[in-house]
Amino acid sequence: MAGNDRFVNQIADINGDYTKWYTDVCLKAELCDYGPVKGTMIFRPYGYAIWELIQAEADKLFKAHGVSNAYFPMLIPQSFLMREAEHVEGFAPEVATVTHVGDAELSEKLVLRPTSETIIGSMYSKWISSYRDLPLKLNQWANVVRWEKTTRPFLRTSEFLWQEGHTAFATPEEASADAFEMMGVYKQIANEVLCLPVLCGQKSEKEKFAGAVATYGMEAMMKDGKSLQSGTTHYLGDNFARAFDVKFLDKDGTHKYAYQASWGISTRLIGAIIMAHGDERGLCLPPRVAPVQAVVIPIGAAKNPAAGERAAALKAELAACGMRVTLDERDCSPGFKFNHWELRGVPVRVEIGARDIDAGVMTVCRRDTGEKFTMPLEDAGTRISALLTEIANNMFKKASDFTAAHIVRADNLADMEKALDGGNFCDSYWCGDRECEDKIKQLYSASSRVMHEDQSDVSKHKCVCCGKKAKRRIYFARAY
Amino acid sequence: MAGNDRFVNQIADINGDYTKWYTDVCLKAELCDYGPVKGTMIFRPYGYAIWELIQAEADKLFKAHGVSNAYFPMLIPQSFLMREAEHVEGFAPEVATVTHVGDAELSEKLVLRPTSETIIGSMYSKWISSYRDLPLKLNQWANVVRWEKTTRPFLRTSEFLWQEGHTAFATPEEASADAFEMMGVYKQIANEVLCLPVLCGQKSEKEKFAGAVATYGMEAMMKDGKSLQSGTTHYLGDNFARAFDVKFLDKDGTHKYAYQASWGISTRLIGAIIMAHGDERGLCLPPRVAPVQAVVIPIGAAKNPAAGERAAALKAELAACGMRVTLDERDCSPGFKFNHWELRGVPVRVEIGARDIDAGVMTVCRRDTGEKFTMPLEDAGTRISALLTEIANNMFKKASDFTAAHIVRADNLADMEKALDGGNFCDSYWCGDRECEDKIKQLYSASSRVMHEDQSDVSKHKCVCCGKKAKRRIYFARAY
Numbered sequence: 001m002a003g004n005d006r007f008v009n010q011i012a013d014i015n016g017d018y019t020k021w022y023t024d025v026c027l028k029a030e031l032c033d034y035g036p037v038k039g040t041m042i043f044r045p046y047g048y049a050i051w052e053l054i055q056a057e058a059d060k061l062f063k064a065h066g067v068s069n070a071y072f073p074m075l076i077p078q079s080f081l082m083r084e085a086e087h088v089e090g091f092a093p094e095v096a097t098v099t100h101v102g103d104a105e106l107s108e109k110l111v112l113r114p115t116s117e118t119i120i121g122s123m124y125s126k127w128i129s130s131y132r133d134l135p136l137k138l139n140q141w142a143n144v145v146r147w148e149k150t151t152r153p154f155l156r157t158s159e160f161l162w163q164e165g166h167t168a169f170a171t172p173e174e175a176s177a178d179a180f181e182m183m184g185v186y187k188q189i190a191n192e193v194l195c196l197p198v199l200c201g202q203k204s205e206k207e208k209f210a211g212a213v214a215t216y217g218m219e220a221m222m223k224d225g226k227s228l229q230s231g232t233t234h235y236l237g238d239n240f241a242r243a244f245d246v247k248f249l250d251k252d253g254t255h256k257y258a259y260q261a262s263w264g265i266s267t268r269l270i271g272a273i274i275m276a277h278g279d280e281r282g283l284c285l286p287p288r289v290a291p292v293q294a295v296v297i298p299i300g301a302a303k304n305p306a307a308g309e310r311a312a313a314l315k316a317e318l319a320a321c322g323m324r325v326t327l328d329e330r331d332c333s334p335g336f337k338f339n340h341w342e343l344r345g346v347p348v349r350v351e352i353g354a355r356d357i358d359a360g361v362m363t364v365c366r367r368d369t370g371e372k373f374t375m376p377l378e379d380a381g382t383r384i385s386a387l388l389t390e391i392a393n394n395m396f397k398k399a400s401d402f403t404a405a406h407i408v409r410a411d412n413l414a415d416m417e418k419a420l421d422g423g424n425f426c427d428s429y430w431c432g433d434r435e436c437e438d439k440i441k442q443l444y445s446a447s448s449r450v451m452h453e454d455q456s457d458v459s460k461h462k463c464v465c466c467g468k469k470a471k472r473r474i475y476f477a478r479a480y
Numbered sequence: 481m482a483g484n485d486r487f488v489n490q491i492a493d494i495n496g497d498y499t500k501w502y503t504d505v506c507l508k509a510e511l512c513d514y515g516p517v518k519g520t521m522i523f524r525p526y527g528y529a530i531w532e533l534i535q536a537e538a539d540k541l542f543k544a545h546g547v548s549n550a551y552f553p554m555l556i557p558q559s560f561l562m563r564e565a566e567h568v569e570g571f572a573p574e575v576a577t578v579t580h581v582g583d584a585e586l587s588e589k590l591v592l593r594p595t596s597e598t599i600i601g602s603m604y605s606k607w608i609s610s611y612r613d614l615p616l617k618l619n620q621w622a623n624v625v626r627w628e629k630t631t632r633p634f635l636r637t638s639e640f641l642w643q644e645g646h647t648a649f650a651t652p653e654e655a656s657a658d659a660f661e662m663m664g665v666y667k668q669i670a671n672e673v674l675c676l677p678v679l680c681g682q683k684s685e686k687e688k689f690a691g692a693v694a695t696y697g698m699e700a701m702m703k704d705g706k707s708l709q710s711g712t713t714h715y716l717g718d719n720f721a722r723a724f725d726v727k728f729l730d731k732d733g734t735h736k737y738a739y740q741a742s743w744g745i746s747t748r749l750i751g752a753i754i755m756a757h758g759d760e761r762g763l764c765l766p767p768r769v770a771p772v773q774a775v776v777i778p779i780g781a782a783k784n785p786a787a788g789e790r791a792a793a794l795k796a797e798l799a800a801c802g803m804r805v806t807l808d809e810r811d812c813s814p815g816f817k818f819n820h821w822e823l824r825g826v827p828v829r830v831e832i833g834a835r836d837i838d839a840g841v842m843t844v845c846r847r848d849t850g851e852k853f854t855m856p857l858e859d860a861g862t863r864i865s866a867l868l869t870e871i872a873n874n875m876f877k878k879a880s881d882f883t884a885a886h887i888v889r890a891d892n893l894a895d896m897e898k899a900l901d902g903g904n905f906c907d908s909y910w911c912g913d914r915e916c917e918d919k920i921k922q923l924y925s926a927s928s929r930v931m932h933e934d935q936s937d938v939s940k941h942k943c944v945c946c947g948k949k950a951k952r953r954i955y956f957a958r959a960y
Binding site: 033035036037040041042043044045048049051052068069070071072073074075076077080092093094095096097098099100101102103108110112119122123126127138142143145147158159161 | 522
């Protein structure tokens with residue numbers, strides 16, 4: 001963050017040009033920048049710090065679920081991709097290939113991992129030989145490469161950062177349960193850490209992961225009513241075990257294929273935070289992933305040194321309470337500083353001026369509501385800490401209310417079009433046929449997102465598209 | 481770590497076949513495995529956990545030095561490498577190149593970063609425009625690819641994990657000081673975290689980084705008397721600033737090139753730990769980076785449940801004191817368990833049997849010395865915690881004594897040969913000419929490592945190789 005006045009915080013109107021607003025926030029809040037190669041991006045310190053905080057929270061939860069971290073090579077023999085028919089079909093077009101080292105051509109072409117089921121499968125076949133080697137639950141934090149035609153910072157870039165969990169079990173039930181349970185962990189991260197309400201459920205055949213038996217998705221509603229897929233878990237059955245010969249000797253003395261699951265969340269979550277919580281003033285960060293949770297700004301410190309001293313003491317007090325806090329002593333106007341930190345989404349701003357000190361108070365401004373009020377300086381740590389919790393709760397409630405208000409029941413195509421154009425998700429019934437998904441995609445650029453959690457009485461309803469007997473209740477939405 | 485008896489801990493004799501001993505420790509302690517592509521490796525959970533602990537310690541120190549983390553793309557336009565003449569010459573032969581995505585050929589060839597001076601330089605030219613943007617101190621934790629002909633786990637693999645710090649300053653003095661200071665940080669990590677004595681100093685022209693003005697190296701002595709380069713820092717002058725047009729408007733109103741430094745440590749440090757501290761029983765881990773600092777083993781728990789209960793209580797007590805501790809309740813013999821944890825280098829083993837409980841003691845075994853003794857169970861947390869500190873101090877002292885005992889003054893080639901063959905570093909004087917370095921390399925497969933910290937009275941001495949007047953006091957050694 002440059003310590004100077006040159007920077008002007010003008011961002012596009014969120015209600016006017018949402019796309020430009022998003023790009024403006026990404027660049028002007030210094031979350032990221034474009035890389036020299038088309039479709040690549042740089043995580044600048046402020047954006048990367050958000051990712052580090054997400055990582056720390058997620059890593060703790062994974063480890064509590066008995067998962068260990070490991071690291072597998074990024075370069076995968078091209079032939080590995082070919083072994084699982086659906087997998088290669090799904091990923092081949094977007095895979096980057098290494099053919100040369102220096103001037104020498106490689107004897108076997110290598111691909112940059114788009115995901116690591118194949119290389120991890122090849123190692124699991126070596127490590128797993130007995131039922132005693134199961135379950136095996138590994139995760140890696142890594143970069144992956146998927147070459148995309150249309151790219152946007154955080155949402156879709158040719159390289160991104162993520163974690164990928166890969167688990168193996170003796171039975172299909174355990175592997176399937178793992179995919180389901182890890183979706184629960186992702187939901188917990190979304191709700192509690194990112195203040196993000198999400199819809200979780202199984203994906204359709206069309207939308208599932210290439211090579212999976214079943215994919216579960218976590219969908220978050222952005223402020224334009226579009227959906228952002230924010231995490232997926234996959235039950236892989238024995239598809240990769242068969243492709244890579246992952247077999248074990250079971251207790252009953254017979255050799256069996258292992259059953260696997262995989263699951264991932266990525267730096268896309270930063271895009272979700274930006275678009276679900278941001279507003280006309282810029283970013284609005286959930287307190288648990290805010291690199292700066294509170295900024296303390298002395299007012300009139302040039303004329304009144306006491307304001308600067310009291311602000312510094314307050315900063316130290318908040319830091320001692322474990323908060324991530326910054327003191328902004330720069331030589332520029334309060335208004336400039338307010339804009340600077342609002343654009344960057346800092347949850348709490350504290351101003352300390354002569355009048356505050358005389359009254360024994362601090363002036364506090366909440367980023368989530370914009371409310372400005374005074375609080376006693378006494379026990380400031382406890383007060384601000386409680387305020388951060390309140391802000392988190394309010395952010396989750398606001399986003400939940402927004403999401404609930406923008407889910408519309410649509411029982412026919414006319415209603416669906418209206419709902420989608422109004423910036424809503426459609427809560428619909430569906431016959432289960434791919435043709436209807438394709439038609440909806442073609443007509444309205446919307447896709448099925450996840451199954452509704454309530455699948456009771458589905459057969460009493462008709463498909464939103466073809467009118468045949470429904471087999472599923474499912475959400476349709478436009479999506480990133 | 482598989483919970484069964486199949487595993488036999490046999491490793492090669494460290495005093496017989498050191499190379500095989502190293503590989504055995506890597507594989508049998510489950511630190512790593514070979515990847516499917518030649519020259520690649522997998523970090524298994526136990527090895528990766530060591531890296532995570534090194535990362536956490538280093539990251540804290542970097543941040544305390546005002547460095548922020550960021551992340552830059554892995555794919556660099558091939559043309560970027562060409563812009564700095566020495567840089568491309570040094571790295572081109574070992575660079576992997578991406579030419580295709582799916583079936584389509586890329587319009588510009590991309591290389592997998594061997595290091596990121598070029599791509600970061602290109603971004604610095606965009607971000608730095610005024611003296612107020614300086615200093616800029618960024619670091620990234622990343623994977624890099626350097627294709628090597630001869631590879632060994634942790635020491636030399638085609639992909640490895642590291643951190644690379646890239647800093648920019650207004651003056652050469654500041655940039656040069658940064659390279660020097662960060663070497664001090666690396667030394668602190670080596671000494672305090674890894675219990676590793678190191679020799680730090682400037683490298684010769686021949687051994688410096690491709691594109692640097694000056695390189696500083698940190699060299700650690702392995703138990704075979706060979707040196708392992710364990711970290712480097714580079715003063716880059718304005719070489720990359722000129723190549724990438726990193727200019728700023730200074731206070732005096734003129735445009736100037738920025739001066740840069742870069743610095744890195746890698747997963748090679750795990751190799752250093754293995755080879756500097758390991759012994760005939762396997763790995764011996766410095767307590768601060770040991771994934772398991774203490775293992776508690778109940779003795780005779782099958783007959784005497786009290787031993788199991790007391791062991792579990794002790795495990796909980798040590799964990800509550802912040803130690804990383806494991807309870808080994810597996811159904812296998814104590815001897816098997818002792819081997820298992822000794823091979824894995826766990827600093828402290830605690831045994832609890834009926835006799836221990838009756839006497840109110842625990843039986844403690846130190847991995848560093850092999851000593852076995854009893855300690856009161858009372859205040860076990862404080863006692864084991866203090867023991868871990870003592871173990872760390874002793875490991876550093878032992879390695880320091882070993883290093884000191886194997887640095888031999890060599891004033892002529894005959895002495896040098898004898899010293900090197902005896903598994904020593906040579907403390908020698910040198911004329912400064914590349915020819916002498918080349919000759920020593922050719923004759924004895926040894927290279928200059930770093931300058932000696934004491935360069936006084938150098939001119940009174942003669943070059944170890946050619947006998948001409950010396951210009952430098954420098955270490956020569958065989959190296960990994």
